[in-house]
Amino acid sequence: MNTSGTRRFERAPHVPGLQELKAVRPREGAADLRDVLRTGPFEAALDSAVRASGLSLERIQHRLAERGVEISVTTLSYWRRGRSRPERPQSRRAVRLLEELLGVPTDGLVSLLGPRRPRGRWVHRDDEVVETEHLWREFVSLPELLAELGSTDDGLLRVAAHDSYELDARGAGARLTTRLTLKATRDGVDRCVVILRGEDPDGALPEFADVRNARLGRLRSDPSVPLVVAELFLDRTLSGGGTTLIEYTLRFPDEGRRAEECGRGFHAPALLYTLEVAFHPDAVPVRCRRCSSAAVTGEPLSAEPVWISAAGRVHAVFENPGPGFRALRWEWH
Incomplete structure (x- = not known):
């Protein structure tokens, strides 16, 4: 016993290239984004940046993967809600790319992360999450x-x-x-x-x-x-x-x-x-x-x-x- 109708899903619609993403004008929430980039915290800034861009997390994940950074939608969602924070080198690289993809000024998100937090037995390992569907x-x-x-x-x-x-x-x-x-x-x-x-x-x-x-x-x-x-x-x-x-x-x-x-x-x-x-x-x-x-x-x-x-x-x-x-x-x- 392991604790924890089949349908095939069609491929997602065309995702714009990096230049197209950069050309997307911020939607509502742009003013909030400017404010929260100054004050933080990181999750609030990321959430505002995502909302202002109008992009789904699935599209963002796809563009990150094209640049060689594999981050799950679940992890992006956790970062956005403050459930976890980017800690590992690849995660920090993903944040750099997120700034570019979401039209955030260089270091706008990275500067809100601060130093890496201590790890230990009672410290949650932040970006170590997998999607439930991947596990099963x-x-x-x-x-x-x-x-x-x-x-x-x-x-x-x-x-x-x-x-x-x-x-x-x-x-x-x-x-x-x-x-x-x-x-x-x-x-x-x-x-x-x-x-x-x-x-x-x-x-x-x-x-x-x-x-x-x-x-x-x-x-x-x-x-x-x-x-x-x-x-x-x-x-x-x-x-x-x-x-x-x-x-x-x-x-x-x-x-x-x-x-x-x-x-x-x-x-x-x-x-x-x-x-x-x-x-x-x-x-x-x-x-x-x-x-x-x-x-x-x-x-x-x-x-x-x-x-x-x-x-x-x-x-x-x-x-x-x-x-x-x-x-x-x-x-x-």
């Missing part, structure tokens, strides 16, 4: 499922996550209990969006058996994968920086196929991920590994043996997990 890139129906819920970004940072997975006597998933520590990255956050994948495309989808500190909202699914996108409404609306804890339990259908892994995808850095797996005494695998990969279905970038106890239990602790997929994977007889 082999699931072509996911963008449409998320679009039906209105957004790919619920405004919540997964500070910590704890998954406890139980298997039955056949080696199939029985229950998964998840506890999430969440922090709002903006005002007005009232829901959490979770992505779930079952093990058996021919079987029924997992169901929510219990939800605490939240209530179940809309569900969208693609049974052929199987994939579920769920909306959990928080007990209260959070302001930026506010925190909450939620817990939910999933119950898996009887007669499911044997599970071979359990894990969670992170599209932005977290502080801690703890994963526990309890095997039934009649179905204990021969070996288990803790794995990290760039995407949910990607080949492991690292894999380390993990001890299975005499009681058939195994766990893994991932400190400061960056974007990607963290999991336990096991082999049966």
Whole structure:
């Protein structure tokens, strides 16, 4: 069980070249832009520059890529909202190009960044984010499922996550209990969006058996994968920086196929991920590994043996997990 209608999308319309972009006259907000370039902060200046240019983040990303700088739309959005700041050399180079693309005077944005901020265990790694669709890139129906819920970004940072997975006597998933520590990255956050994948495309989808500190909202699914996108409404609306804890339990259908892994995808850095797996005494695998990969279905970038106890239990602790997929994977007889 991995925690975290197919349609093809047409190519975007013609994007003007660099000279064309430079020729675009600022729209409404130009006066605000002049003021905020003098006073900051960086995110306010970037937001004003984007609005004044009339360009979408998708167009801006495309032009940056043409100049050799790969920055995701999600990262640009985070910079614009103040959720993260450009820190790495390539990110700083992107800001230089943004000044050119958006018609901002040289150093107009860069000067608002100041010195690089310290990093450490409790410091959020700013520009290390990936789009949710990229993390789940082999699931072509996911963008449409998320679009039906209105957004790919619920405004919540997964500070910590704890998954406890139980298997039955056949080696199939029985229950998964998840506890999430969440922090709002903006005002007005009232829901959490979770992505779930079952093990058996021919079987029924997992169901929510219990939800605490939240209530179940809309569900969208693609049974052929199987994939579920769920909306959990928080007990209260959070302001930026506010925190909450939620817990939910999933119950898996009887007669499911044997599970071979359990894990969670992170599209932005977290502080801690703890994963526990309890095997039934009649179905204990021969070996288990803790794995990290760039995407949910990607080949492991690292894999380390993990001890299975005499009681058939195994766990893994991932400190400061960056974007990607963290999991336990096991082999049966």
